[in-house]
Amino acid sequence: MEYNVEKIRRDFPGLDRSFYGHPMVYLDNTATSQTPRQVVEEIERLYYNHKANVHRGVSSISQEATDRQEATRRRVAEWIGAGSVEEVIFTRGTTESINLVAASFGQRFKEGDEIILTVMEHHSNIVPWQLLAMRTGIRLRVVPLGSDNSTLDFESYRLLFNDRTVMASFCHVSNVLGTVNPVSEMIAIAHSHGVPVLVDGAQAVPHMKVDVTALDADFYVFSSHKMYGPTGIGVLYGKRDLLESMPPYQGGGEMISSVSFGGTTWADLPFKFEAGTPDFIGIAALHRAIDYIDSIGYDAIYRHEKELLDYAVDGMKGIEGMRIFGNSPHKSAVISFLIGNAHHYDTGMLLDKLGIEVRTGHHCAQPLMRALGIEGTVRASLAMYNTKEEIDMFLLALRRIAPMLA
Numbered sequence: 301m302e303y304n305v306e307k308i309r310r311d312f313p314g315l316d317r318s319f320y321g322h323p324m325v326y327l328d329n330t331a332t333s334q335t336p337r338q339v340v341e342e343i344e345r346l347y348y349n350h351k352a353n354v355h356r357g358v359s360s361i362s363q364e365a366t367d368r369q370e371a372t373r374r375r376v377a378e379w380i381g382a383g384s385v386e387e388v389i390f391t392r393g394t395t396e397s398i399n400l401v402a403a404s405f406g407q408r409f410k411e412g413d414e415i416i417l418t419v420m421e422h423h424s425n426i427v428p429w430q431l432l433a434m435r436t437g438i439r440l441r442v443v444p445l446g447s448d449n450s451t452l453d454f455e456s457y458r459l460l461f462n463d464r465t466v467m468a469s470f471c472h473v474s475n476v477l478g479t480v481n482p483v484s485e486m487i488a489i490a491h492s493h494g495v496p497v498l499v500d501g502a503q504a505v506p507h508m509k510v511d512v513t514a515l516d517a518d519f520y521v522f523s524s525h526k527m528y529g530p531t532g533i534g535v536l537y538g539k540r541d542l543l544e545s546m547p548p549y550q551g552g553g554e555m556i557s558s559v560s561f562g563g564t565t566w567a568d569l570p571f572k573f574e575a576g577t578p579d580f581i582g583i584a585a586l587h588r589a590i591d592y593i594d595s596i597g598y599d600a601i602y603r604h605e606k607e608l609l610d611y612a613v614d615g616m617k618g619i620e621g622m623r624i625f626g627n628s629p630h631k632s633a634v635i636s637f638l639i640g641n642a643h644h645y646d647t648g649m650l651l652d653k654l655g656i657e658v659r660t661g662h663h664c665a666q667p668l669m670r671a672l673g674i675e676g677t678v679r680a681s682l683a684m685y686n687t688k689e690e691i692d693m694f695l696l697a698l699r700r701i702a703p704m705l706a
């Protein structure tokens with residue numbers, strides 16, 4: 301079936317903007333994607349007609365809300381290949397999911413234990429472990445980039461494991477380089493040392509089918525707002541035995557079995573990790589985002605984004621002074637670049653004046669910037685609704701501004 305990008309775009313009214321008299325070309329999908337009307341209409345419908353708190357007793361309206369939230373949990377579990385529905389915990393986002401694992405699972409680690417991270421991590425997969433290190437005295441070991449400055453130095457990764465290694469945590473896809481890491485092999489290596497793994501899937505789930513059971517990930521985390529869903533919702537997948545062995549992360553309503561001043565007992569999974577009222581409307585609407593992705597299909601999305609990526613990179617290579625960061629053969633649709641020695645901010649500002657919405661800066665990956673010997677980049681990132689015409693506008697804009705920046 302032919303990929304009908306115009307039909308897809310009609311579902312995303314948020315794309316219909318202009319800046320400085322130019323139609324907007326939205327190329328900041330790595331930061332957050334736009335949301336289809338199917339999701340927004342569901343949010344509106346639920347707010348107007350079905351607002352009731354979840355897990356709050358016998359009222360029909362509350363029961364309906366609970367059923368909707370739990371239907372999304374089943375949908376997510378089946379969608380990512382989880383072994384059971386109790387292994388899916390709703391959080392506020394990737395960041396909170398990682399903080400939860402670091403704070404709760406991390407309680408078992410002790411001084412001298414080592415956690416392996418990589419240099420291409422987002423700050424949200426670095427700082428929670430640093431906080432843990434401050435509390436416990438664990439050490440962080442970091443996998444560097446290989447000589448291509450795009451992929452991880454796999455041999456270093458292998459060699460970092462020793463009998464003090466207690467955990468490995470790395471991204472599936474880099475938010476700066478677009479590199480798709482060989483997570484399956486990386487997990488197998490960690491497991492051969494008896495080490496559990498957390499995979500940060502924030503930049504994978506919007507673009508590729510993820511099967512946590514096939515990967516054998518111990519924890520897998522992602523954010524709804526990057527995959528066309530509502531803001532403020534995240535998922536933590538964890539293997540049941542690990543989640544069961546972990547203490548609660550936050551205390552409050554819903555995460556308890558019984559409370560007394562003599563002692564409190566915890567609810568069963570998944571509720572043990574879901575203290576307080578969740579964003580039950582957002583969670584229900586996440587269901588529609590998953591349905592939307594499935595209605596287009598990951599294979600079709602991948603082919604479309606890859607075609608645009610190759611077309612954009614080819615066009616950019618012809619521009620004087622263009623430096624592209626991230627040339628892995630397995631690359632998601634993220635293009636980080638600099639033009640000559642121009643500051644990323646100036647490039648981004650000039651692109652903005654032409655309606656091209658990109659991201660500039662360190663992209664919450666300062667250690668990676670340091671490894672690359674730069675302060676920041678301009679980042680153009682694609683989604684299922686971008687078009688070849690938009691890439692042409694992007695390339696035209698780059699050709700216009702490059703001489704000004706030289």
Ligand code: PLP
Nearest residue numbers: 393394395422424475502503523
């Ligand atoms: N991990 C990666 C790879 C990311 O790209 C991001 C956001 O850009 C995050 C984690 C943090 O996601 P959130 O801010 O939704 O928690």
